[in-house]
Amino acid sequence: MMASFLELLTAQPGLLLILAGIAAVFLPTRINALLLIIAPCLGFCIWLGLDNNSTLHSLQINQIDFVVGTGNATNTFALAFLLISALAGIFSLSNDDRLEQVNTLIYAGATISVLYSQDYLSFFFFWEITAITSAFIVWAGRTDSSYGAGLRYLVQHLFAGVLLLIGIIGQYQQTQSFALQSFQLDHWYEWCFLLAFGIKAAFPFLHTWLPDAYPRSTPTGSVVLSAFTTKMAIYALLVHFTGQKALIVIGCTMAIWPMLYMVLENDLRRVIAYALQNQFGYMVVAIGLGTELAVNGAVAHAFACTLYGGLLYMVTGALIKGTGSAKCSDLGGLAKRYPILLAASLVGGFTIAAFPFFVGFASKSLTLSALSKEHMDIAWLALVFSSVAVIDALAIKLPYFAFIKPAADQKTVTEAKEIPLSMKIAMIALAVICIFPGIFPHSYYQLLPNEKYWDYELNSASHLLTQFQLIVFTALGFVLIKLLKLYPNQYPQTLVDVDILFRKGIPSIWRELNHISSSAKLFFAESRIAQHYGNLRTMSEKIMISRLWPTGSMVIWVVIILVATVMLYLWQP
Template sequence: MWTASLPPFVVFFAFALLAPLLKGKLKVLLLLAPLWGGFNLYMTHAEAGGLTWQIGDLVLQLYHVDKLSLLFGYLFHIAAFIALIYSLHVKDHTQQVCGLLYAGSALGAVFAGDLLTVFMFWELLAITSAFLIWARRTPEAIRAANRYVVIQVVSGVLLLAGAIMLYQQTGSLKLDYVGLDGSASWLIFIALGIKCGFPFLHTWLTDAYPLATPTGTLYLSAFTTKVAIYLLARMFPGEPLLIYIGAAMTCFPIFYAVIENDLRKVLAYSLINQLGFMVCGIGIGTALALNGAVAHAFNDVIFKGLLFMTMGAVLTRVGHVNGSHLGGLYKTMPRTTVFCLVGAASISAFPLFSGFVSKSMVMAALLEQDQIIIWLMLLFASAGVFHHAGIKIPFFAFFAHDSGLRPKEAPVNMQVAMGLAAVLCIAIGVNPQWLYQLLPWKLDYTPYDLTHTLTQIQLLFFSALAFVWLNKQGLYPPELRSVNLDAEWFYRKLLPKSGRKVVAMASRVRDEGRQLGTSVSEQLEQREKPAPTGTVTIITRRMAWVFIAMMLLALTSLIF
């Protein structure tokens, strides 16, 4: 059935029901889901189609199409197609079923026309993606998945609360511009910030993504955070606060990525870094910046997915991705090495690779708005990306010292998936108009002018020179077995101390309350005057502080 009114998520959900019945080579039939859905979407025109569902007086729009949702629709179909090819060798049906449901939920969210429909798919995203972490079946992965679910569900609750409050204020649930002008919009903003990995709300990402299965991490890198980027672009474009949040997101992960030993965790930090460029572009709010943000989201799914696939191939063949115990893998995994280099060049924004044609749009938009300090921060972040993702990942995994490991090349289906992503990285970099023509806002931009190209080449050259010099001098942080607490320090150190103080204060209040109760009872029996108000005032004040402290602790625990 080729119909413009068929929501894309229906196709994916239908094939998810079929997936457990397909075994062996019949799993190839799962590729029909993104092919069918993608062709159906291609036949759909912007502002066309629509599907509503009425619940009492409330009308939900399950399917709304415009140029912004179409762009992310195409992206998610491409990502799902590559991920399904990558997972064909996997015998665990759970991963393939949940992968299809997860991709379908992402599509449902970006084609939703109202906030309540977004909420339903928002929570489906959380539940279906968690199974891709649980599927690793290690104690660490199970704990990470449990925590992941709690945080994702809290994000959904905040989104629902904000949507209800917004409906009470405006009488509408339409998915449109909101802006930060009230408590309802702030709740929605925080909900999106959790899923987008805002600073101090990002630890679920760096905790869970490296512990998922190789296939699971590929799916995770493509959908959850990009749905949040889509909603930020639709609901909060031009919000100045996002400029500063995005700039912080580009910079702080660099320091942790440089010293991290687990190379998939390095990529998780790198994912936050790239999200920062998108958030910053949305905050600027001009047509060039918004186009740059969503174009970079498109490219990031492909080149970050490619890097996660290469590390997933290493994990499949070696059993770990610790940089301290890898090296020399290019000898027996040459194709995976080449694919990794393509992904590294793309994320580093080398000219003629996809990252260059989108990241430079955000940088140019900052200069147009005279945001020189933010531009310098993003320039620093770009150099940092080249260090930790462009050089560190391929160098320590495939070159560096010879670890003596001689694993087989990745399975054929993995190589095909990596090859498709690598071709897209190069094709978009060589001919960016293929991507530019899909962008939602009017665009007049040429990436390959002399200024952009020379600036980026100089940045890459001096960044590489710095890496070589630091490495030769023994100053570059070595790959060591370690645990980076990151923002977890605040949760592990400050919260327990705050909790102990709250408990101690509550105990004092309880004791004083008992003493006061005894005193009041004696006074009542003797029919004397009530207790002095000063004591009651002190206790009331302490109770107020206890209540405030407990509320802050509860809110922080929810975020945690």
């Protein structure tokens, strides 16, 4: 019994984290804070032992090896998740919110378990756990706006879950099997899968939960949120839809649409959310292209994105911890107060902007090269075009508005609080990890699934030159626009995205319907039937049983009957 339990626990790193999360419900919060670091480290030990683990077998989909060996996609995603879990654990060492601790552990564990799922039942089970636990992390913000954002987040993610379930049922009916497989989009249920993954991967116009929910969580919560859900969806797309050309168009739209918001947004956490959507665009294009180099690019970029997304949210989280705000209009002049934060924001910004010698450059280049090799000029131009906005928003705007430009209000600088040491350590560690693969790309590329491109030549003179041109000319544009006083001012505002359709559109339709129905009710109330109906109601209220019949007790009875039925079924003679 014990041996088989251990075997299950060491089959993949995720289960251990889930178990730690369950334990965290009962343990003191100080111990939980340590558990958030220790559990991913133990998970890493399990990850290291996976190579020789015979309980898992490899799964070949589209020439990509899944599950076994360190040179494959699944393990690379899992490594990224374990790394960011441990670092987010260090970052939130001073946090003692049990709700957040428990859900972070279970969320991380479930995401890793999704990676290692080999059948759709466990895939769906862990997939849904991630949706629910992550909604709790949004709610951990404990403000009115985080409550609303968490609800919207949960509704959209549960809808994605329902679509996935419909897809799984359809797939089972067709093939009589729950085994994971890749799709060609020639059956209806495959579109359900695509849509379900699309919601989670922030496809264009399904993405509004991303800039809505991430900025409303706690300073530590948004670090955790940015790491898992979307990358899990990218992994799912990689397994199921590698080589689907439609994804190239979707990916390009995804890269370009957030440009419209990145530069204008005042809230830095929303800026990062939009920039991340742009980054997922790169990955989706790479998956759509589906060549060996492109798949390497998608995996490398997902790995890198987990790291720098976490780092950028750590910087904004620390800013909130110190000054109470991560909005451009409130910040400024903090360079002397928070030199480490400035350095971390520069590393994060340079990484996402694909500055040479940072991990972002090492990963984005693969995707762009793959596009050039296939002569996809329009997609290539779209991605390069969109990268200009990312350079502006994160490598220039974030450091400039938070740290360099004169403070809007001198009080923010004088009253800025000290940032906990644990946060600084986490940021420095993550910054080092962001630089290391950029300098030694070949050891980094060994994490990628296709061995053929492990020796991809990254730092060639012409490549470095063109990339520096891209960055320096963008900076030149920024300074010129700033000198001409044309740069969009940063002030508190709401920029409506397509979410206006369901946050304002549907309620207004609902109000209209209500208006019609209330006038209908009025008409009905004055008729004779209504008077009869009214008499019946008062009569029934006089009868004891109908008066004392709250809905709650009905639910209890349903549960009791259900449990009894299951019991009878299981223990029938």
